[in-house]
Amino acid sequence: MSPLRIPRRRSCYDPRMPERPRVYKSPALVLRQRKLGDADKILTLYTASEGKIDVVAKGVRKTKSRLAGHVEPLTQATFLLAKGKSLDIVTQVETIESFQGVRDDLDRLSRGLYCAELLDRFTEPHEPSFPLYRLLLDTLRRVARGSDVDTPVRFYEMALLHALGYRPELDVCVACRRALEPLTNYWSAAAGGAVCRQCRMGADAARSLSVNGLKLLRLLLHGRFDDVARVSIAPPLADELERAMREYVRWVLERDVRSAGFIDTVRQRRPARARAPQAPT
Amino acid sequence: MNEATTSAAAPVARLIDEFHKLPGIGPKSAQRLTYHLLRIPPEDALALAQAIIELKERTVLCSVCQNVTEDDPCAICRDDSRDRSMICVIEEPLDILAVERTRAFHGLYHVLHGVISPMDGIGPDDLKVNELLARLRGGAVHEVIMATNPNLEGEATSMYISRLLTPLGVRVTRLARGLPMGSDLEYADDVTLSRALENRQDV
Numbered sequence: 001m002s003p004l005r006i007p008r009r010r011s012c013y014d015p016r017m018p019e020r021p022r023v024y025k026s027p028a029l030v031l032r033q034r035k036l037g038d039a040d041k042i043l044t045l046y047t048a049s050e051g052k053i054d055v056v057a058k059g060v061r062k063t064k065s066r067l068a069g070h071v072e073p074l075t076q077a078t079f080l081l082a083k084g085k086s087l088d089i090v091t092q093v094e095t096i097e098s099f100q101g102v103r104d105d106l107d108r109l110s111r112g113l114y115c116a117e118l119l120d121r122f123t124e125p126h127e128p129s130f131p132l133y134r135l136l137l138d139t140l141r142r143v144a145r146g147s148d149v150d151t152p153v154r155f156y157e158m159a160l161l162h163a164l165g166y167r168p169e170l171d172v173c174v175a176c177r178r179a180l181e182p183l184t185n186y187w188s189a190a191a192g193g194a195v196c197r198q199c200r201m202g203a204d205a206a207r208s209l210s211v212n213g214l215k216l217l218r219l220l221l222h223g224r225f226d227d228v229a230r231v232s233i234a235p236p237l238a239d240e241l242e243r244a245m246r247e248y249v250r251w252v253l254e255r256d257v258r259s260a261g262f263i264d265t266v267r268q269r270r271p272a273r274a275r276a277p278q279a280p281t
Numbered sequence: 282m283n284e285a286t287t288s289a290a291a292p293v294a295r296l297i298d299e300f301h302k303l304p305g306i307g308p309k310s311a312q313r314l315t316y317h318l319l320r321i322p323p324e325d326a327l328a329l330a331q332a333i334i335e336l337k338e339r340t341v342l343c344s345v346c347q348n349v350t351e352d353d354p355c356a357i358c359r360d361d362s363r364d365r366s367m368i369c370v371i372e373e374p375l376d377i378l379a380v381e382r383t384r385a386f387h388g389l390y391h392v393l394h395g396v397i398s399p400m401d402g403i404g405p406d407d408l409k410v411n412e413l414l415a416r417l418r419g420g421a422v423h424e425v426i427m428a429t430n431p432n433l434e435g436e437a438t439s440m441y442i443s444r445l446l447t448p449l450g451v452r453v454t455r456l457a458r459g460l461p462m463g464s465d466l467e468y469a470d471d472v473t474l475s476r477a478l479e480n481r482q483d484v
Binding site for chain 2: 032037038063064066068069070072073074095098100103105106109110113114116117120258259261262265266269
């Protein structure tokens with residue numbers, strides 16, 4: 001039996017127009033929102049199929065919007081998008097995962113927003129990368145559940161830098177290319193990684209990098225997340241790692257990551273809760 | 282000045298430019314508004330100009346609740362019939378009108394003038410948070426109702442303020458989340474629906 005041949009329908013408008021679907025569907029993570037006009041918002045999505053794109057969500061600032069609850073930042077949702085003149089328009093959306101654990105806790109939320117901002121700053125529109133999509137997704141899950149909220153972020157920073165071609169040098173001194181000795185070395189974001197003691201003499205503004213700090217950075221770079229999660233990291237070491245990674249990220253981006261400030265604010269407020277005296281009743 | 286305005290007379294072009302700076306006003310709307318003002322009686326146009334001048338010169342922020350007001354403290358803060366043990370914390374002055382319309386709240390307000398938005402670099406120090414803390418030092422306030430918008434930024438702001446206030450021994454509550462009137466369950470998002478289930482009520 002010969003297959004039934006259906007003649008392809010020609011576009012009746014303009015035959016020169018390339019044929020492209022007017023609507024398309026993709027899972028996406030909402031990175032951020034900004035207001036547009038009276039009731040609309042522009043969403044920055046990281047889609048699994050198109051990479052980072054800005055889309056318009058119409059009417060989402062009205063109480064009765066069917067879209068509003070599904071397009072909050074840090075939501076994974078399936079989007080049905082219609083090709084628009086400049087920006088594509090959200091026609092339907094359904095939440096896949098809303099990371100409630102991240103939303104309900106200020107510490108986790110600050111980390112989640114930082115991760116979303118990093119992906120936004122590091123990527124260009126329409127450059128799809130499923131591994132990066134997957135990386136943010138996994139990180140948000142780890143931040144939502146784990147007892148340690150900072151280690152997933154460190155792992156994410158390192159994986160992101162590595163994936164984008166900014167892997168820091170951790171095996172040899174970036175200046176003299178000799179293998180790093182297991183002593184206190186130095187960290188220079190500008191030079192692109194670790195600097196040995198001798199080379200540091202001439203260079204300026206390199207911060208010290210402890211032996212354990214270097215080991216952990218190597219583990220972040222080469223290990224799986226489960227390996228890193230098994231290590232218990234003391235607060236001073238966690239601080240050292242955070243400062244080193246932030247400095248590196250800042251150097252690569254050539255700007256501050258705004259959400260980093262919020263992590264600090266939230267952290268400052270934490271011990272205050274335990275120390276503050278009870279108000280007279 | 283853009284192309285369209287260079288051929289117009291200088292005062293006309295200037296007003297078009299000023300209108301164009303306003304939110305939601307494109308170049309065409311700016312031109313239309315300007316030429317409309319050219320045609321209306323002079324006293325109407327002057328009334329508009331005077332209203333703008335008074336808006337800037339005669340309004341201040343209430344030293345208590347930070348709402349926009351002509352007299353300081355504002356009418357609500359001066360009203361003795363209001364419950365001074367409750368403060369409703371809102372994002373923008375317009376939200377007072379929304380809450381007042383319900384006639385269900387008789388306490389005082391506190392306007393934050395924004396919301397924590399980490400990605401835009403807006404932190405607690407950019408809001409009227411310290412002013413709120415100062416109001417609570419008297420010890421007369423028993424409950425603070427967080428009425429920020431139920432979105433990510435609003436929730437973050439409310440969690441942050443709650444973290445600041447709980448050690449002071451003040452009860453901090455949050456507006457309930459549920460389904461809006463006239464909506465459809467089919468389109469409800471998971472967060473709203475799960476909150477609506479958690480906080481279900483006897484019929």
